[in-house]
Amino acid sequence: MQRIQFDPEIIYVQKIYFFMFLATLTALSCAIIFWLLGLFFALLVLGIGLSVSYIAMLTKKTFSPPSKALTAQRMAHEISQDTRPVSIARFACQLYYYFHEPTQAISLLEKFLPSQDPLLCTTLADILLKEGKTKQALYILRENSFALDDPLLLATQGHVLLHIGKIREAANMYERSLLIAKQNGFPSSGAHWFTRKLLTLSYMASIHHTLADCYCLLEDLPSAKQQYRAGNLLLFDLSLWRHSIVRSL
Template sequence: MQGFQFDSEILYVQKIYFFLFLATVTTLAGAITFWLWGLDCAFLVLGFGISISYIAMVIKKNFAPPAKNISAKRMAHEISQDTSPVSIARFACQLYYYFQSSAQAISLLENFLPGHDPLLCTTLGDILLKEGKAKQALHILRDNPFALVDPLLLATQGHVLRHIGKIPEAANMYDRSLRLAKQNSFPHSGAHWFTQKLLTLSYIASIHHALADCYFILEDLPAAKRQYRAGNLLLFDLSLWRHRPHPAINSTRKTNKSR
């Protein structure tokens, strides 16, 4: 699984749990220090340990996924016990990301499209976009009856529209997604409530950053700065903060200006 890269939203959750693990170890060390040498030494250990934990989280760029045989056994067990949309979407993602079985993942999700579940549709659209099938992804996303009322569907449509160069339309989708997410929150992913909260914050921050990229391409720099700042304030990890577009966005802006 070398070279596997998680999406930034998932990576953020992993980094937070990594920090919490290190912070827990630090707290235990502080408690032992307090028992042996007193409060002043304990505070010193805590301060130093928490600082090191945060730095370690910031510089951590990736996490190794489980071994394939472990993932396969877990997938088989989960799908035999639960056939909910959340479980199916997770199964498809594991097929695609862990096992590089794009055809199987797409086929699985397409079988459940008639149910119009937003999560399954979003997952399929995201995979199709990554496979370079942007127009097919957009068609599937727009065909869903929840296309204009589900935050994740709207955000994924924004990703596709931005990919094919329809920047104003993408910005509109991102803006609508953010407004709906603030009103109704994101659909529950089936994760623990704390993980769900982290995912929600991470996805909202990502959409703010994507909207900022659109504004940058459209040369509305004050609006872009506001959106970058809004996204950054939701993220505890400074390494995921954004103040400017990625190089690819800069090239897109130059291309648009030359037309």
């Protein structure tokens, strides 16, 4: 069975919710211990429980997705009632990641591409990049009317440029993406506000880290260290902290 490969930003959100679930169990246990044995033992349970919860989050690397049958039912229900760009993008991602249907996912996104929606365009370009169609991905991104104004479009252009070896241009895109994201934020993904907040922090950390990789390749080590540090400070999970360029680059 082919494993679903989630983006690191999604993994981070899942890890945070996993920690919160364990922390909630710890808090309930703490309340019971406080009622039965008193404050000292309650605080002891709280400290141990939170420590174990955090370590469990650090070591958690994968998450099981819902069953394909359940996902298909949800997809059919959502797409029949909601044709907003965010829903189309989510539907295409499920086709690509859950059902491994790149042709259908790309075809669906291309159908709605004239809307010029940044999220749709970014999703399509990201899938094309993963499928090795870098020139097509870059063309679609640059043709979008928000190409130089949307942080996700800018960051995705950076990914494509980095992939084809245009390091300086990629760094420029990441720098502009961070600047605009800090001013205006990222476009809404339709998720709950807390999930959106986590995704924003995760995406910004990822851009900082990738920009740092660019600086490493450009032999600007002081700037690279600064960007690694900036990205790390946005992440609660120490296992996702970065201090050097990844070997795959």
